[in-house]
Amino acid sequence: MTEILKEETGLPVLGQKAPDFEAATSQGTLRLSDYKGTWLVLFSHPADFTPVCTTEFIAFSNIYDELKKRNTELLGLSVDSVSSHIAWARNVEQKMGVKIPFPIIADLNKEVSKKYGMIHPEQSKTETVRCVFIIDPESKIRAMLYYPLTTGRNMNEIIRLIDALQTTDKHKVATPANWKPGDPVVVPAPATTEQAEERLKEGYECKDWYLCMKKLPES
Amino acid sequence: MPCVSADGKPTSSGMAVLKAIKDGAASPEQIASKTGQPLFRVRSGLRELKNAGLVEETGDKVGLSKTGETAIQ
Structure with a gap:
């Protein structure tokens, strides 16, 4: 029993290769490697035909075009069947007028859920919690969000997170609290006293030697 | 299956892929x-x-098999 719980709650680690999988989805059998070269938002929801999940799926569908502009795909997951996913997606389209454009993994045997630590027994022993994994084009896990069953996720934060990660990769900078595109970014902290002295002369906006900001060129 | 139906024939998505090839x-x-x-x-x-x-x-390259060529005729 301890082993089972350990397996079900094993969490991936930031920076590691995302666990590989091959899974049945509402758009055919997919592997993680099918997403190589694109960013991926892999997210889980507790169950089809439930209220908070339905609001989330509409919200995820609404940001799909924004994500595509960022070379980012969406892939949902729950411990439901492909037939259930198809029926739910059709229901959402018929009743709420929103087409779900992304695939949803049917993880009936919980194989993917366990690899990604999506089942938290204190929340539910059978359903996945609301996880978000941001996976980069090299299949590395770059960010993780875990929300409880009761709380729907914030789509603006997911987009902001992708913007921040892509900005970090492109410009080798960090992003401060509440950063959004166009805001100043944080210049990485100096590693030596010499660098600390030099950076004060580089035209950055420095509060002190360890906290320097700069504007990025318009892209 | 998105590209091949249960009877082994290409779907419309599959046909689009075959034609692109x-x-x-x-x-x-x-x-x-x-x-x-x-x-x-x-x-x-x-x-x-x-x-x-x-x-x-x-x-690294994909091509049509004879069956694939027949399928899109």
Whole structure:
């Protein structure tokens, strides 16, 4: 029993290769490697035909075009069947007028859920919690969000997170609290006293030697 | 299955992939560009088409098998 719980709650680690999988989805059998070269938002929801999940799926569908502009795909997951996913997606389209454009993994045997630590027994022993994994084009896990069953996720934060990660990769900078595109970014902290002295002369906006900001060129 | 139906025949997505290959697309990226399908779906679809004997892989390139050529006629 301890082993089972350990397996079900094993969490991936930031920076590691995302666990590989091959899974049945509402758009055919997919592997993680099918997403190589694109960013991926892999997210889980507790169950089809439930209220908070339905609001989330509409919200995820609404940001799909924004994500595509960022070379980012969406892939949902729950411990439901492909037939259930198809029926739910059709229901959402018929009743709420929103087409779900992304695939949803049917993880009936919980194989993917366990690899990604999506089942938290204190929340539910059978359903996945609301996880978000941001996976980069090299299949590395770059960010993780875990929300409880009761709380729907914030789509603006997911987009902001992708913007921040892509900005970090492109410009080798960090992003401060509440950063959004166009805001100043944080210049990485100096590693030596010499660098600390030099950076004060580089035209950055420095509060002190360890906290320097700069504007990025318009892209 | 997105590209091959249960009876082994290509679906409309599968036909689009086969036609793109016939028109010269030889990599998943080129097929995605020609068909407008997302890259992940093209990769998944190519696996299905290959398993169904409609597509052949030579090194990094994909091409139509004889069955694939017949299927799009």
